[in-house]
Amino acid sequence: MAEEFEPKIVAFLCKWCSSAGSDLAGVSRMEYPPNVVPITVMCSGSVSPLYIFSAFKRGADGVLVSGCHPGDCHYIKGNFYARRRIALVKKLLDYIGLEPQRFQMSWVSAAEGKKYTQIIKDFVQELKPLGPQTKLRSNS
């Protein structure tokens, strides 16, 4: 039997909420699939569209951006900019023809280890039937 497809995911987590939330998932010994490699950034507002394209280009099957809940950003309003920017990126990816499930944004606070766990589980589950992402992957 062929091995099940394991999607590769990059997650941009803001340092103050989502990264702390994923730490809490660890401290609480929750379990989720190991498909995600986290990259901690200062704020979801610092995630440039270029990072997202670059991840897809380098072969990511899915990309997650996660920050503080709207109104709770450590830098007051970084995540509002993130939300707007990400809506645009989503449209653009749609236009290119990438499956919309491959790119997600979530709000996870430092207290929401459980929510983070669930988001990763669901994300991996949603990506599995899609198979590898080839639309944006560069062949080099």
Place this chain on the structure above:
Amino acid sequence: MKRTGVFVCHCGINIAGTVDVKKAAKELSKHKGVVHSEDYVYMCSDPGQNLILDAIKEKKLDNVVIACCSPTLHETTFRNASKSAGLNEFQCEIANIREQCSWVHKDMDKATEKAIKITKSAVEKVRRNESLEPISIPVTRRALVIGGGIAGIQSALDLANTGYEVILVERSPSIGGHMIQLSETFPTLDCSQCILTPKMVEVSKHSNIKLMTSSEIQEISGYVGNFKAKILKKPTYVDADKCTLCDECTKVCPVVVSNEFDLGLTGRRAIYIPFPQAIPATYTLDISACPGLLPIACGKCADVCEPGAIDFDMKPEIIEEEVGAIIVASGFDLYEKEMMGEYGYGKYPDVLDGLQFERLLSASGPTMGKVLRPSDHKEPKEVVFIQCAGSRDPELHCPYCSKICCMYTAKHAMLYKHHVHDGQAYIFYIDIRSGGKGYEEFVQRAVEEDGVLYLRGKVSKIFEEKGKIKVWGVDTLAGKDIEIDADMVVLATAMRPSEGAEELAKKLKIALDKDGFLSEAHPKLRPVESVTSGMFLAGAAQAPKDIPEAVAQASGAAAKAIAILSQERLFHAPTVAKVNVNLCTGCGMCVDVCPYDSLSLKDGKVEVNEVLCEGCGTCSATCLRAAIQIRNLTPLQVSEMIKVSLGG
């Protein structure tokens, strides 16, 4: 090429139980630029840190990555260790392979693979980190305290006695807060005014304290060490320096309104002194009650004021102050009357709240310390106290416990008995929470010495009949229905954040918790700090609390503020924005998005105020040309991190 060292920690079996640390160290040693890679059981232990130190020196490492627990735990430990071996602190990065890897996975092969990717990502980052020194900023060595209740008073005095100038801003005409309204205080039954007024006088006489009453914060800008406050000083229409407290004005003032100090149990004139010991000791003209400032409308007070203290032309003033630290002590209010309709509050004059009962007990109160019913001035012989009125009721009211009501209700019942020896006090309660020094003994005393009857259960109905207030309830311990023909009912209503707390929090950019109280930075380890550095919390503004706790927190907050003010300069993380002027076209897009107003355009290029910049990176994600970047998390660094995270 830069020489990188990698150190993989086992954390006992916390990491090694799921990640094959030997394999990880071996794989990482093959990564480009890694000249040293080893694993050890506890990297954070002294021998562990020594391994790092020795390797840095022997292998001439330019930078190191420690693959271990979350950077929130040991980043400082390892950065200090690297510093002592001669590296800049930014030449040390942490790869979190515990919280974000070993603790959340079970499959060893996959967890190991992921741990390697996470560590490689940190290697790619650290190899491109600049060596930076903290940015140093001067400190304005004065403090602002908002709220002049016992908490604000205590913080202000602690700061002033340490030698720092303090601006104490209180929105009402006098300081004192709720404590000045209380009669006697549990558990010692000290007279509240007697222990508070000396402190109030000390505030008014202190050369380091600038007291601003009838004043409110309008705007706060700046950052730790250097805040700018705009304070609105409202006109009181009475010149405090001229007022001799002769009281002639109130004798002629024709207007009577409800007296807030006695919570409506008495009236006051439009021109008034809040209470005899008010600080500042002066009268105030309540413009919302006065028919008009024109002599045509009334002007009687000005006519009789011998020293000519009344000034109808007084205007609101905006006063600007610069301070290095801010303490917020805006206190509490009781749960709104309207919410307590189920207990007949606001409907029957003899259903009171706890503060009104304090005024009845107070020697300086409306009845000169006699407990009399507001309706007919008769002495009540049966009094029912109801605890948790509005607290611990997530469906209808506040979900939390107001913490102090068990104690002050015991006090109320006890003091009532001291006044009315042949009376009977009943207390309806859910639980008795009497944690605190001498508190449990106090409650016992109420039961044993004063014969207070505690009834466990809830009140189902309150209504008036033939001059009595009928209280129906159940005693859940005895399993019996209870009916009491009471003469008076006292509700221990919930404590709420003070009115306007939300607006104040917005101006200060500090957070509120789910119940609207000010949020501390960490519920256990940083209980007096707000999330904004340089702003501290004291008293009931942060959560319901009694006087000793409010005072302790106020002193704690003052100590935290002193830790800032005692320094000539503060240090700020240097991982701030930097501009590549060759790429910047001066479009100004980044200027608009910066939450801290740290960017400005000069000669067609953007400039960063490094002191204001918090390094959030919003600007860098906005710039279409990557002309503005955050030091040590540049697009190039992130791009390389992405590459190795995907196995490239």
